[in-house]
Every structure is written in structure tokens, then in C-alpha cells.
Amino acid sequence: MFSAGSGTLDLVTFRELLNGAQGQTREVALDDYVRALGLWRGPAGDGLSYGSTAMPIFAALDDEFYAACVAAAELAVSLRRPERVIPPLQLAASMAPFHEPVHAGLITVLGAAGRQAEALSAFHAVRDRLAEELGIDPGSALQAAHLRVLTQSPTSSVVTSTEGEGDRAPAGQAAGLVGRGEELGVLRQAIEAALTGRTGLAIVEGEPGSGKTRLLEEAAADADRRGALVVRASCLEGDGTPSMWPWEQALARVLDSLPALAREKWLASELGRLLESRDDDAAPPVSGGRAQFRLYEQVVTFIGQASAERPMLLVLDDLQWIDATSLQLFSHLAGRLPTGTAIICALRDRAPTPGPDLSRALAAASRLPSHRRIQLGPLSLTDVAELIRRETGHEPGADIARNIHVRTAGNPFFVRELSRLLSDRGALSDGDVSARAGVPSTVRDVVRDRLAGLDDSARHLLRVAALIGREVDLGLLARAAGVDVADCLERLEPLRALGLLETGPENPFSWRFAHDLVRESITETTEHLRAVRLHLRVADALEESQAEDESITERLAFHLSAAGPLADPVRTVEALKRAGRRAATKLAFAAADRHLESAAQIARTAKLPELELSALSLLAIAPRRQAGFGGTTFDLLERAEHLARQLGRDVEAAGLLFARLFGAYTFLEWDRVRLVRRLYEQGEASADPVIRVYGRQAWGLHQWDIGDIGAAYRCFSENNPGLLDGVVSAHSETPIRRDVSGEWPGWHAVVTALHGDVGTAETIIDKWNGPDDSYAVATWAYYTTIIASMAGDAGWVMRTIERWMAVGTGRAAIQQEHYIRLNWYWARALTGDDPAVIAAEADQLLAATMVDPPRWGVAYHHALIAEMWLAAGMPDEAGIALDRADQALDAYGQRYAEGLVLLLRARHLHARGEPTDVVRAAAEKARDRSDERGSHLFARRAEKFLAVFGAMPHKSIGHTGQKWLPES
DSSP states (O other): OOOOOTTTOHHHHHHHHHHHHTTSOHHHHHHHHHHHHTTOOSSTTTTOOOOGGGHHHHHHHHHHHHHHHHHHHHHHHHTTOGGGGHHHHHHHHHHOTTOHHHHHHHHHHHHHTTOHHHHHHHHHHHHHHIIIIIOOOOOHHHHHHHHHHHHSOTTOOOOOSSTTGGGSOOGGGGGGOSSOHHHHHHHHHHHHHHHTTSEEEEEEEESTTSSHHHHHHHHHHHHHHTTOEEEEEEOOOSTTSOTTHHHHHHHHHHHHTSOHHHHHHHHHSTTHHHHSOOOGGGOOOOOHHHHHHHHHHHHHHHHHHHHHHSOEEEEEEOGGGOOHHHHHHHHHHHHTOOTTEEEEEEEESSSSOOOHHHHHHHHHHHTSTTEEEEEOOOOOHHHHHHHHHHHHSSOOOHHHHHHHHHHHTTOHHHHHHHHHHHHHHTOSSOHHHHHHTTOOSSHHHHHHHHHTTSOHHHHHHHHHHHHHOSEEEHHHHHHHHTOOHHHHHHHHHHHHHTTSEEEOSSOTTEEEESOHHHHHHHHHTSOHHHHHHHHHHHHHHHHHHHTTOGGGHHHHHHHHHHTGGGSOHHHHHHHHHHHHHHHHHTTOHHHHHHHHHHHHHHHHHTTOHHHHHHHHHHHHHHHHTTTOOOTHHHHHHHHHHHHHHHTTOHHHHHHHHHHHHHHHHHTTOTTHHHHHHHHHHHHHHOOOHHHHHHHHHHHHHHHHHHTOHHHHHHHHHHSOHHHHHHHHOTTOSSHHHHHTGGGHHHHHHHHHHHTTOHHHHHHHHGGGOOSSOHHHHHHHHHHHHHHHHHTTOHHHHHHHHHHHHHTTOOOSOSGGGHHHHHHHHHHHHHTTSOHHHHHHHHHHHHHHHTBTTBOTTHHHHHHHHHHHHHHTTOHHHHHHHHHHHHHHHHHHOOGGGHHHHHHHHHHHHHHTTOOHHHHHHHHHHHHHHHHHTTOHHHHHHHHHHHHTTTOOOOTTOOOOOSOOOOOO
16 A cells, blocks of 8 residues: 655645645735645646546546635735736646636636736637537626626736835725725625625614714725716705605616616606606505505616616615615615625614614614625724824824823714814824813814804804705705805805815715714704794795705705794695605605694694694505504594594594594404494484495494394495495595595405305406506405405416516515415415415414404404415314414404304314214304305305215305305
8 A cells, every 4th residue: 555645746745735724824825825736737647548447536636726726816816916826727727628617717816917908818718618619608707707807997906026015004094094994895895796796785883973984985986996886875864854865866876877768768667756756646546565565676676777787886874864665675675686786884873773673674684695794893092093193194192192092982083073173273292281171072062162263154054054954955055044155155165174064076066064963063052943943944945946846845844844833834734744745655654654743733733623634634544555554543533533523524524434443443453343333323314425335334344344244245235336436436535535445345345255246246356457557456456365265266366466466566475465465375375385384484474464463354364374274284283273263253353254264163173084973063053154144155165065975955055156166
């Protein structure tokens, strides 16, 4: 047996060097790689005669060489020493003409060494070889290497020797930053991912003033140099900020990057809501969850189209101020980020602390494979000294640097401001003097001190600018301050010299505060009465110049509200109502609620009942679009009803009461029958046909709830169809009728099906199946899947879902459509699509969306899940689901589901192998109970199940309907 010692064979030495590299520093490891690769002169066994049995052995040895070359290339490029591995990579490429990772490594190191022409030539050669000899295109590794060469900065330098290294800036001071080199490297990795056809997501967090924005700016400049499309957006603080503001900024920039035809196409789509102003009052009612999902998917497609043309970096600053709807879109986009796109964000981790919604969104983002999280800590004493030197041009003394470091806790913004202040005072060289002078401990102290040297006109201008917001339009500022634009520019110069305001990078006439903390310091030190007056002046200036511009609606409402009693309450309320409608058209429902609640409160305080009622009526429909009512909304609905009755508007009062009742049924309030009786009695006592319709519909809803399907069917059927159409018409006089009462035909169809006439129910529901109206198709799908599941027809559900998705209304996977999603799960389980897995998913969805708080249909959907477990052949799990259904029936009512639960009990007994007499008795109980309650659909299903046991038909069963399909 031959045993080769160390140094005896090149192969042994090669392997020893590779193994040794694993435990070394990166620089030493690269040396080991270079020595190991240098041992190769060609393919293993080259020049020897050998049989076929030796071929795989030599091929395996070559593979070791190729793998080492690829690893060495990556290490050399990261250390900026690519030229050291070029010779072995060239050898490996000649040995393996089709080995794509080797050729990708060669292309990468040639490009990194500044030999771009050779790198591109190498790519073209291997691309042509693959096409001509194998008929395939280059793989992802080769394409990524090619893209890196195309997009690398022509000015990037490569260190080719170790001489002069002492003259280079420390890594912590890369690219002009102080102490942030490692963090910048992480952001560059995210950018690199986008440039190479992948995705990147990096989030920077830290305290105010820690340098987050500066770090993002440096990364954005790097991406811009490398050819990426850089899209910047900032979230702004305050209720005056329009909802979806960051996306309006970002998407407008993306739109500008597209060709004219593509821009026109997107502006004509629903995405155009965010990109240009529209007539909000003309917008039809929309389903909140569905419309939001559709809009978010359009944004993903929109960004994907742009990034396919050019890699994109989206920079989103001040994420802590993001509004709720913008945050939802951020989460959606992060989870479905198109290739060639990277997102880098910054947010404060204090002042304010991230709220629960933002925390959940960040937690979800952290689970994405492309995610990187950076926590910006304080600067070290050395970094603080360097920052002071750069900021002031003077070398600080040791005591000064230590003093500033302690008092600022290493916060870069505080360091910068304090060092400027001390430099201006001539106290930068003596630490004791600076300490005795009382260096401010917060940036607000710094700002106040620096404002002391300004004259009254400059301070006035700064206060107005601070109330306008971080981004300041020059024309608006001039009008609000009462000066002409030229005078305004002259007064801004001292503020720019002090570093309080700065011009925008692209427009010298757009101004912004250098930091939010500067603006906050000014607003906090402005006397309250003066601030109130200035808010009114800003509102007047906005209205004077941009009255027809819908984009200012929410800002105008904010400033009028902040002006308090100085503003005409009618004007303020109308502005807030417009702002509420504007926010709702952008699907920002939380903002819409806030605007409308403020409008109602101001109107009530000013004793303007007509205006208060109009605001409350608008507020009543916003929660419905989010599939539910709750909390303070119920109180506001009751207040609105009270006002309507005081004003003699009985029809509107009945509509508001019905909206309140709808919410009570949505969340299964225990005393909902109290509201039913009120509305029913009002209807019976009224001569107004609309109020009578409301009363009968309420009573029918109650009968459906308690399981008396016969009575519910009569109530819904007795209403004059002409009157019903008038109540729910799109042109009805109140939005309550359009929004809440639009469900009535669906209820009629479901109860008709339960009563046994499935064919007629289908005819009723098909009125919504319009080819162009996606909202109508969504409503049709919702009620059709309910009816189909009640009939036990899984195929009908699946066809409905296909139709729904074909129209482009999205998929059944968003919260507002959880009913459809549950019905879809049921159909998939019953058609053999891994029923056990689907049943478990449905059970989780039900627990997450309908159990706490309990919602309409919870007992029925527990029964559907039981049927899914039966289809999976798992009777124990089916029994648990049926127990939950029974518990829900006892706790919340919803007795319309009782017939199905009893039938599934009989099927459960059968699945467990119980005696035939026991099963038959249970099925007969289901049939008889359903028949007694007028639920002939479930009675008929029970009769069909009994037929399996040879039971005689039950003669008293009612309608069988025009459509009947066998049990699944």
C-alpha cells in the first residue's frame, strides 16, 4: 500500500492548502488558494494512457480544481485582489468549456480587475459556444456575471499591490461616511442583488440623528453610479400628510422612467388613482379588501415592468411615519418583490417607537431570504473626533472630543450640531470652557440657540415652513408668510447657511428641513396662539393657489383643523369630508375614518347638525368596505340615527339603523334582536315604502339567523322588487343605501336556495355576473360560492372561482374575502386536492378570521370543515369540528346551519362504523328538523343520504329546485 506524505504529491499539497485555508483570515486564505491553484498545469492525468475506469477518477479531481477556482474568485473579488486568480481561472475555463460557474468566475474577476473588454469577450465566447454546440442560453450565474460587468462603475479602483495601504481611508470611513463602512457594505449587497437579477431588502434603524438618511443617500448614489434606477420617497409626520404619500412620490418617479405608451396605459389603470388626481365624488363604491389587493398587485407588476428594463433601487426614508395603507402596500411589495429590484429603508427605533403594525410588518420582512437588518449604533470616540474635524475643519482637542462624545452619546447629528455651535463660539479647543458654557444636551437646545441670531422676519418664515412640513414648496411658503417669492428666497439664505433648511438635490427652488428634529424643535417652541394663526394662513395660501387640486385636500383639512376656532367650522368640516372621501378612494380607510370623525366632532361642537349628519353618514360606509363594523363606529351610527330623526329624515334614520343592525349581525352581538324589533316596528308603523322595506328586510335577516328559513323566505319575497331596486340603486339619495343595502339581493338568493329552489337562487345571483364590473363579479362569486357549498356542489364553487379570477379580481387569499377562501378550501378538499392538508389550512383560517371576535357564519363554516375532514377519511377531526359547530350554534345562534350540522352528524356516525339504525335515526332527525324549519335544501340532502340505506322518501319535503347535483 502506497501512502503519500506531505509534499510528495501535488494533489496532497493541493488538498492540504485548501483545508488550511478554512481556518485562516481571509487574506491568508487567499494566499493558500493562489498557491494551491498554481499547482495545476492542465487536466488531471493529462498525457497519461489510462482505461475507462480511470476516467471518472480524473474527472472528479478536475471538479475539485473547478470548485476551488470558483471559491477563490469570490474571495479575491471581495478582497479587491481579483488579478491574483485570473491565471488559474483562465486555465480552468480552457479545461472546461461548458462549466458555467468557472466561466462566470473568470468573467467576474476580469471585470473586477478593470479588464472589462476581456470580460465581455469571455462572456460572448461562452454564450456562442453554448448556443452553437448545446442549443441553450447562458444560465443565471453567467447572466449575473455579465450584468455585473455591464453595470460596474468605470471609476471603481482595484488595489493591485500592498504598497501605500497606509494612505487609504479606514473601512469605517468609506465613501465620506464616518464609522459606517460596514453598514454601507450591507446596503451595497442588497443593491448588487438587484443588479444581478435577484432581489434585495435592507432596513436601517436607529435613533433620530444617527445617520440613517445619510447612509441611504450614500447607498443611493452608489446605485446610481452603477446604472440602477434610483427611486426615493419619504414618509412624513403628521395628520396633514396625504395618505399613500410615499407611494405617490415613488411611483411617479417610476412612471417617468417608462416609455410614453406604457405611461398612458398605467395612468388609465386603477394605479392612476395614486399617480394623478381624479373626481373622487364620481368614484363608485368599491370593496375595500379586493380593491386594495388588486391595486397592490398592479404596483408589483408596474415595478416589475420598470425593473425588467433597468435594475431599480427603491429608497424609503422615515418609515416610522408611514401611514397604515402605505405600510400594507410595503409589506405586499416586499413579499412579492420583482427580480432586479432592491428596497432599502430607514426608520427610527425611538421617538417614536415603532407601532404594532409596523413591528409586525418588519417581523414579516425579516423572514424573507433577501432581508438584511442594520442597527445603527453610536459613533465611537475616534469617529466622533473625525466627524468634528470634517465638520469644522479643525482638529478637536482630546477633552473637547470626549466632552462632545459623552453629551451626545455618539449621535452623529448631535455631534455635528454641537461642534458647529462650539466652533462659532470659539470654544472648540478648550474642553473645560465648553463644559462651563453649558453645551446643550439635546438638538432642540442647539436649534433654539442657533435661532437666536436670526431677525424676526427670518424666524417667522422658519415657523411657517415648519408648520407646512418637512418638504416646503417655495410658492406656498411665500404666500403663507405674506411676502413675494424674491423676498422669500432672500430670507431663506441665512437659514440655509445655518443648516436648518436646504435645497432639494434636483430642484434648487424646492426646500426641505435638513432633519425632522430641526422642524420639530421649531414647532415645539412656537407659541400656541401663533401656531394656530399660522395654520390658518397656510390653509388660506393652499386654497388660494391650488383650490382645484385634489392632492392638497388632506393637507388643507389638517391645517384648517389645526387652526381651531379661528377657521370657519363649515369650511373645516367640508374640507375634512373631502379629505375623507379622498383617502377612501386611495383605500386608506384608517385615514378616512380619522378625517370623518374629526369632521363630525367639529360640526357637533359648532352645533351644525346637518353637517354632522353628512359626515357620520360618510363614516358609516367606510368600515363596511373593510368587511365589518365595530367599536366607536357603532356609537357614531347611533348618533347619526338620532340626528336624522331630529332633522325629520326618517328614511335616512332607518338606513343608519339598518347599517347598525348589519354590524350587529356581522359580529353576532347577543342583543341584535333588539335592533331588529326597533326597525321592524318602525317599518310596520310607517307609510313610507322605503322604511317598510327596511323593516321587512331586518325581520327576514332575523328569521334567517334563528333558522326559520320559511319565514325568512316569505319576508324577502314579499318586498316589492321595484321598491327594493330603488333602495339599492347606485343613484339612491344616501350612500348608506348604496353601500349597506346592496347585499339584499344576495340574501334573497341564499334564503331562496335554502328554501329548496337552487335554480331560482342562481338566477337571482347571476344579475351580478357582469363582464366588465369586477366588483359585481366579486359579489356574485361571494354569494354563489355560499349557495354552491350549501348545495354540496364543489364543482360549482370551483367554476365560480375560475370565473372570478379570470375577470382579474384577484385570488381568494385576502382577509376581506375569507368566506370565499373557506368555500374554496371546501371545494378543493371535496374534489380530492389533498383534503387533510386543505382542511387543516381552512381550520387555521377560520380560527384566525371568524372566531375571535365571532362573525356571521362561524357555525356553518365549522360544519364545512367537518365535511372536509370526512372527505379526508378522518372522522375524529370531523367530530371535533362538529362539536365546535354545535358550540357556536348554542353561543351565537345562526340556526340556519343546524340542518347541515345534523346531517354531517349522521355522516360522521356512518364514517365511524356505527350501526345502521343509529345512522338512519340521525339522518331522519336532520331531514325532519330541516323540513320543519323550511330549510328544504338540507332536508333534500338528508333524504339523498337516507336513500343509501333504502329509506322511503319523506313526502313533506318542499322545493327541490331547478338545479340539483348529487352529494360530493
